[in-house]
Amino acid sequence: MTPLEKILTAQIKAQGPISVSDYMAICLFHPEHGYYSTRDPFGTTGDFITAPEVSQMFGELIGLTLAQTWIEQGKPARIALAELGPGRGTLMADILRTVKAVPAFAAACEIHLVEASQRLRKVQAQTLQNVTPTWHDHTEELPTDVPLYLVANEFFDALPIHQMIRDGDSWRERQVGIEGEALTFGLSAGAPLSVLAHRLEDTKDGDLVEFCPQAPTIMQSLAKRVDANGGAALIFDYGDWRSLGDTLQALRAHEKVAALYKPGESDLTAHVDFEVLVADLPCAHSRITPQGIFLERLGITDRAQALAKNLNGTDLKQHIAAHRRLTHPDEMGTIFKTFALFPSGTNPPAGYET
Template identity: 75%
Template sequence: MTALETILKAQISAQGPMSVAQFMSLCLLHPKHGYYSTRDPLGTGGDFITAPEISQMFGELIGLCLAQVWIDQGQAAKVALVELGPGRGTLMADILRTIRAVPGFAAACDVHLIEASPHLRAAQKNTLTGYIPTWHDSVATLPDDQPIYCAANEFFDALPIRQMIRNGDGWRERMIGLEGDTLSFGLSEVAPLDALAHRLEDTKDGDLVEHCPAASAIMQTLGARIEANGGAALIFDYGDWRSLGDTLQAVRDHEMVDPLHRPGQSDLSAHVDFEALIADLHCHHSRLTLQGIFLERLGITQRAQALAKSLSGPALDQHIAAHKRLTHADEMGTIFKTLALFPEGANPPAGYET
């Protein structure tokens, strides 16, 4: 039994079952025993690998995309270059290295990182040596008088979700309680939820819909800042246009495991509901686009070919495999999707359509 499991069971015994959102929050961010609070989860030595860790090409193309937005919107003298959930800082490092080739853009950028984990903040500081980032616990404290140029890769999938099961004209919430001395799933009594009223049109009794209030709040703030001051946000994650079914998953050592087994020792995430993500935004948004299509539109194949000229042997094989993993339909190219936020009246960032 993990230390966090003992804490969870004691809390449930004292206060009753907890929501999936409460469970995810404690498992990922408990200050002493949370998954992100105690380890570096990325890479071959961690539990999963993200796109920036696979190849520098991912960050390079995002950097150039944001730079083009900056040029198109008039080259503001001071902007906030933001990343949500920066991991080790690899994506931001690749962006900053790339935009140095765009006259004036790097000098205009102040780096802001949204990161709750002290452990990962330390890793980001080490990766971004030579820069002076400002760390934030939430988007609410980002500058409100500067254009926002934001990247978010696999950030929204880690936000806590509520799982609601259709029950007549209402919902029952999936909860985590105790069966004997074992953590187990159960259901609450009827839980009216206005935010899911529209889902009564396309669901039936017993269907499970996931709802992420934290994601909506973050998007509302980002959208308002971008509409007021300019900029763009590029969002990459796995998921689909509308949530339906149980997508809560746990990963440990690159393998899927039971989400309730050894809490605090595995990464918990859920598929992103992109339709809910852009609901009631105060700015414009692009169409949802497959990651592979987006990267190809920005020229990843040409960039891969240019980099390949200086490679041979195992390094070349790894490079070819990285390009395939990021773009091909049977790998991340289709599973991962992207959309962009930008001001009303502005053109969408390169690679996106409206």
């Protein structure tokens, strides 16, 4: 039994079952025993690999997209270049290295990172030791007086979700309780749920629907900043349009494990409901686009071929595999999707369509 499992078991015995949302939040963000508080989860020695860790090409193309957007929006002299959930800081480092080719854009950037984990902040500081980022606990703390140029890669999939199962015209919440001394899933009593009232039209008894209360709040905050002050927000994550079914998953050492296995020692994520992310935004947004198509529009294959000229042997094989992993429909190319926020009445950033 992990230290966090002991804490969860004691809490549930004393107070009763908890929601999947509370379980995720405790497992990921507990200040002493939470997943992001105790380890560096990224890369081959961690539990999963994100797109920036796959290849520098990902960050390079995003950096050029942001710089081009800045040029098209009149080259503001001061901007907030921000990232939500920056991991090791690899993506931001690749962006900053790339935009050195646009010196005025690089000079305009003030770096802002939204990161809850103090452990990961130290890693990010090391990766970005040549710049001076400002860290924030929440998106609401991002600047409101300058244009916002923001990237969020695999941020929303880690936000805690509620899981609701339809029962007639009501919903029962999936909860985490105890059977014997082991954590187990159960269900609450049924109750109407206004936030899911519209889902009675396209679901049947027994269907499971997930929702994340934090996601639309964060999107509204970003959209208000972009529409009021300019800039763009580029969102990358895995998921689909309109949640249906159980997508909660745990990863440990790059292998899927049971969601209740070793709390605090496995990564927990769920598919993003893109319909919710773009609903009722106060700014313009692009279409939801598969990541592979987006990267191809920006010329990732040409970039890959240029880099390949200086490689051979194992390095070349790894480079070819990285290009495939980012773009191929059987890997990250289709399940990962992207869209952009941008000011009303302006054109979408390069690579996006309306």
